[in-house]
Amino acid sequence: MSTGFELRSVSKTYDGGVLALSQVSFEIDARENVAILGPSGCGKSTVLRLMAGLESPSSGQILLNGTNASEEGRVLLPPYRRNVTMVFQDLALWPNLSVLDNVLLGIAAKSLPRQDAHRRAIDALSLCKIEQLAPRKPAKISGGQQQRVALARALASRPRFLFLDEPFSGLDLVTKMELLSDISRLAKKEEITLALVSHDPMEATSLCQSAVVLNNGQIEEKGRLADLLHEPKSAILRVFKEQLKDLPLG
Ligand code: ADP
Numbered sequence: 001m002s003t004g005f006e007l008r009s010v011s012k013t014y015d016g017g018v019l020a021l022s023q024v025s026f027e028i029d030a031r032e033n034v035a036i037l038g039p040s041g042c043g044k045s046t047v048l049r050l051m052a053g054l055e056s057p058s059s060g061q062i063l064l065n066g067t068n069a070s071e072e073g074r075v076l077l078p079p080y081r082r083n084v085t086m087v088f089q090d091l092a093l094w095p096n097l098s099v100l101d102n103v104l105l106g107i108a109a110k111s112l113p114r115q116d117a118h119r120r121a122i123d124a125l126s127l128c129k130i131e132q133l134a135p136r137k138p139a140k141i142s143g144g145q146q147q148r149v150a151l152a153r154a155l156a157s158r159p160r161f162l163f164l165d166e167p168f169s170g171l172d173l174v175t176k177m178e179l180l181s182d183i184s185r186l187a188k189k190e191e192i193t194l195a196l197v198s199h200d201p202m203e204a205t206s207l208c209q210s211a212v213v214l215n216n217g218q219i220e221e222k223g224r225l226a227d228l229l230h231e232p233k234s235a236i237l238r239v240f241k242e243q244l245k246d247l248p249l250g
Pocket of ligand 1: 014015016018019020038039040041042043044045046047
């Protein structure tokens, strides 16, 4: 594999003894977007945090582009050197800052010259089709627009990998479909690999080519999403298959 993540027999036990992941191994090829699926509490967010370098594995190894990035109890490659940005369900926008300042704050750590930072922020807002919202405060825009601000903030840092942890829940169907198609287009254009945590078959199939299904901290199935949906073994993909039949674009 040229670029991407590889988890080798990764386990994670949190303080207090919760075993969140047990001997999980899979690869994310940077040319494919991956959906990380499974019931609540199965370890999906833990996988993202481990890949982002926000947590260390209790055992096992994580490689990024073939280089050892994390190993037992240690984060070798710090988060800011992984070229990963995350967007969470809680979009974590600063209510007292304008949309533009929210995006600028997201890239403040890069210490870019003022004008460059400003140009990048405006570029990211226009990629997300919300340039005109730059002076507004988050409370004065819609839920879908807030999602776009969080996305613009993530894109402004020009990540190689964008991790999306259920950021679309709570959006109406039309807004969601529009946003999904924009993200899919942007990811291709900007060569960004997506890792998506979701419970929604439409989100997963619109954005991702491959999938890893977790259950109880272990891998239940993994592979090309279309193949998995053809003959799903896991309960979640059986439900997905049923739901996709009823979707307008299914
Ligand atoms: P998911 O994203 O699939 O809902 P998580 O990765 O958030 O699952 O959590 C997996 C398990 O680890 C759950 O049992 C959860 O309660 C536990 N867990 C997650 N984060 C922590 C933490 N910081 N401390 C202790 N337990 C945690």
